[in-house]
Amino acid sequence: MFQYSCLNPIAEIGLRNFSADYEKTDHLEEADAVLVRSAKMHDMELPDKLVAVARAGAGVNNIPLELCAEHGIVVFNTPGANANGVKELVLAGMLLASRDIVGGVEWVKSQEDNPEVGKLAEKQKKKFAGCEISGKKLGIIGLGAIGQLVANAATHLGMDVYGYDPYISVDAAWNLSRTIHHIQDVNDIYSDCDYITIHVPLLESTKGMISRDAISLMKEGVVILNFARDTLVDEAALVEALRSGKVKKYVTDFANPTVAGVPGTLITPHLGASTEEAEDNCAIMAVKEIRDYLENGNIKNSVNYPNCDMGMCSAEGRIAINHRNIVNMISQFTKVIGEAGVNISDMTNKSKANYAYTLIDLESPANEDMVKALEAIDGVLRVRIVK
Numbered sequence: 001m002f003q004y005s006c007l008n009p010i011a012e013i014g015l016r017n018f019s020a021d022y023e024k025t026d027h028l029e030e031a032d033a034v035l036v037r038s039a040k041m042h043d044m045e046l047p048d049k050l051v052a053v054a055r056a057g058a059g060v061n062n063i064p065l066e067l068c069a070e071h072g073i074v075v076f077n078t079p080g081a082n083a084n085g086v087k088e089l090v091l092a093g094m095l096l097a098s099r100d101i102v103g104g105v106e107w108v109k110s111q112e113d114n115p116e117v118g119k120l121a122e123k124q125k126k127k128f129a130g131c132e133i134s135g136k137k138l139g140i141i142g143l144g145a146i147g148q149l150v151a152n153a154a155t156h157l158g159m160d161v162y163g164y165d166p167y168i169s170v171d172a173a174w175n176l177s178r179t180i181h182h183i184q185d186v187n188d189i190y191s192d193c194d195y196i197t198i199h200v201p202l203l204e205s206t207k208g209m210i211s212r213d214a215i216s217l218m219k220e221g222v223v224i225l226n227f228a229r230d231t232l233v234d235e236a237a238l239v240e241a242l243r244s245g246k247v248k249k250y251v252t253d254f255a256n257p258t259v260a261g262v263p264g265t266l267i268t269p270h271l272g273a274s275t276e277e278a279e280d281n282c283a284i285m286a287v288k289e290i291r292d293y294l295e296n297g298n299i300k301n302s303v304n305y306p307n308c309d310m311g312m313c314s315a316e317g318r319i320a321i322n323h324r325n326i327v328n329m330i331s332q333f334t335k336v337i338g339e340a341g342v343n344i345s346d347m348t349n350k351s352k353a354n355y356a357y358t359l360i361d362l363e364s365p366a367n368e369d370m371v372k373a374l375e376a377i378d379g380v381l382r383v384r385i386v387k
């Protein structure tokens, strides 16, 4: 029996994919796996029993990835599962920034008791006039799951699209419309575009990337959209630029005291992934990843350990070892297993940055002595009998 805990509400349709061998617990210390959305895990104590964390979503800045890796806890996310939801809100954001839809709707609401509202509306409407997005230049920073969808959709809406992503995946590049201009210097996006949208993860290297200097390069009246993370933008500089009129609108999904209520902002309360479809997709993918890891030891879509897949185990035993990516590990594992008189029928070793993972199928079941001997090897972070 496995136990799992949800640190945020997770769509029921996903949780239904846990078999009868799984039980939900509200006690973190009992959980083999955790499902999480945006709950902050940095200050949480990581219980010994915990082996997997699945982020039902994309951004993993709320999870201590390195610390989890050190505890032999594999962290997963669900790439692309909520991208369409975000794309649609970005498109809505561009339209809301271009036409005063919010102001117009509010004005009509304020006239609910006015029998002359229809006539007055025709006089008032020029106050809410705007511009079209068709024909405007859109710069997209980050062409991953979300950025590529925004790029293609904006092209279909008649925008002239410029994309910047020095680390773009081959798949994302294949998916991009050929009309999208490939930008190699992000400053070209800053200086040339009417609308700029960012879709990069929050990392040490991306924090504050929309800096005061970046803003100073931008066109007068630029619209900036941020559905990625608030700390990607120097929001103090941004507020000054809004007040001076340099930035026409700041459309963001992240409310905080620096920007809330500032004229020129359009702020949603982190709604990008809050659609039924995105929540379902993320939950289904997260549960699938946890099950494959707990039941078979396979890793797919991890952000702190390498992917590794040996399918279902048909051997007598399978053992999973989370370890550091250093020399001479495998020979030590096989020595321990050989000395226990157990024959290895199959094995895979994968690495990602500082961490590595080894799955070993055995012709006879693993035992606790073997696990103890493997755990004693310097560099081993966790040993788990999968079967």
Ligand SMILES: NC(=O)C1=CN([C@@H]2O[C@H](COP(=O)(O)OP(=O)(O)OC[C@H]3O[C@@H](n4cnc5c(N)ncnc54)[C@H](O)[C@@H]3O)[C@@H](O)[C@H]2O)C=CC1
Residues within 6 Å of the ligand: 057, 058, 059, 060, 079, 080, 082, 083, 086, 141, 142, 143, 144, 145, 146, 147, 164, 165, 166, 167, 168, 169, 172, 199, 200, 201, 202, 205, 206, 227, 228, 229, 253, 270, 271, 272, 273, 274
């Ligand atoms: N508002 C919301 O509800 C949501 C927000 N997000 C945020 O959006 C971010 C992106 O999500 P996805 O597109 O799904 O992630 P993704 O991982 O598919 O794409 C991120 C892209 O950014 C690129 N990148 C990394 N550093 C870069 C840099 N310095 N300059 C330019 N490109 C860079 C990567 O190469 C990658 O192609 C997430 O990390 C998360 O913070 C994601 C989903 C929902």
Ligand SMILES: O=C(O)C(=O)COP(=O)(O)O
Residues within 6 Å of the ligand: 037, 038, 056, 057, 058, 059, 060, 082, 270, 272, 273, 274
């Ligand atoms: O997937 C992401 O990165 C998101 O920002 C979505 O967050 P949420 O799951 O809505 O709390």
